[in-house]
Amino acid sequence: MKSFxxxxxxxxxxxxxxxxxxxxxxxxxxxxxxxxxxxxLAGEASFQGRANLRTWLTGILKHKIIDAIRRSSRxxxxxxxxxxEVSELDALFDSSGHWAEAPSAWxxxxxxxxxxxxxxxxxxxxxxxxxxxxxxxxxREHMGYETDEICKELGVTATHCxxxxxxxxxxxxxxxxxxxxxx
Amino acid sequence: xxxxxxxxxxxxxxxxxxxxxxxxxxxxxxxxxxCDACSAFTRQMKFLRRAIERLP
Numbered sequence: 001m002k003s004f005x006x007x008x009x010x011x012x013x014x015x016x017x018x019x020x021x022x023x024x025x026x027x028x029x030x031x032x033x034x035x036x037x038x039x040x041l042a043g044e045a046s047f048q049g050r051a052n053l054r055t056w057l058t059g060i061l062k063h064k065i066i067d068a069i070r071r072s073s074r075x076x077x078x079x080x081x082x083x084x085e086v087s088e089l090d091a092l093f094d095s096s097g098h099w100a101e102a103p104s105a106w107x108x109x110x111x112x113x114x115x116x117x118x119x120x121x122x123x124x125x126x127x128x129x130x131x132x133x134x135x136x137x138x139x140r141e142h143m144g145y146e147t148d149e150i151c152k153e154l155g156v157t158a159t160h161c162x163x164x165x166x167x168x169x170x171x172x173x174x175x176x177x178x179x180x181x182x183x
Numbered sequence: 184x185x186x187x188x189x190x191x192x193x194x195x196x197x198x199x200x201x202x203x204x205x206x207x208x209x210x211x212x213x214x215x216x217x218c219d220a221c222s223a224f225t226r227q228m229k230f231l232r233r234a235i236e237r238l239p
Binding site: 092111118119122138 | 188239
């Protein structure tokens with residue numbers, strides 16, 4: 001049977017992909033994964049009896065990712081203008097506020113969730129989001145944070161936070177529409 | 184009083200992140216009753232949430 005260290009190491013590529021998706025900085029992602037692996041090896045005893053190594057490691061990694069986001073938002077003082085970010089969404093609507101291209105029902109969305117290829121497209125769409133937009137969105141939808149916690153970690157106002165989340169959802173909808181549902 | 188689709192989409196998104204006030208909830212519900220495009224949009228947003236939860 002493989003050693004614990006070897007089984008942990010096997011998860012490195014997965015963890016790196018996970019961290020990169022959210023941090024958008026290969027150095028920061030590698031650091032977060034390295035810290036996770038070190039913490040995992042030191043905490044082998046606390047893994048005993050848990051069924052899924054990957055889930056356990058991802059749980060540790062999430063904390064490391066939040067730490068990294070916290071550090072980088074403390075370092076960056078340039079606050080993006082939330083209104084400028086909304087204006088790029090204006091193209092989705094005409095001047096009277098109607099959809100430029102009206103959304104129509106996606107065929108068999110639940111069937112998509114059964115397909116590996118769908119998640120590859122979704123990941124690709126996530127990777128196209130601007131860094132801060134992606135971080136806010138993943139903290140909200142994947143990690144389940146409340147908006148006020150996200151604002152605090154990213155160092156933005158509540159209004160800006162809602163704008164980031166809105167922007168992420170609109171961009172992902174467009175991306176899925178084009179690259180998955182309109183095949 | 185009547186929302187545009189642009190306002191409705193933004194309000195619906197906010198509703199996924201905070202509890203909307205009674206007035207906003209009413210305006211949004213009224214808009215969705217008469218607007219097929221925004222109704223489809225809200226179903227897509229709910230689907231997106233489920234998809235991200237299941238992201239491997």
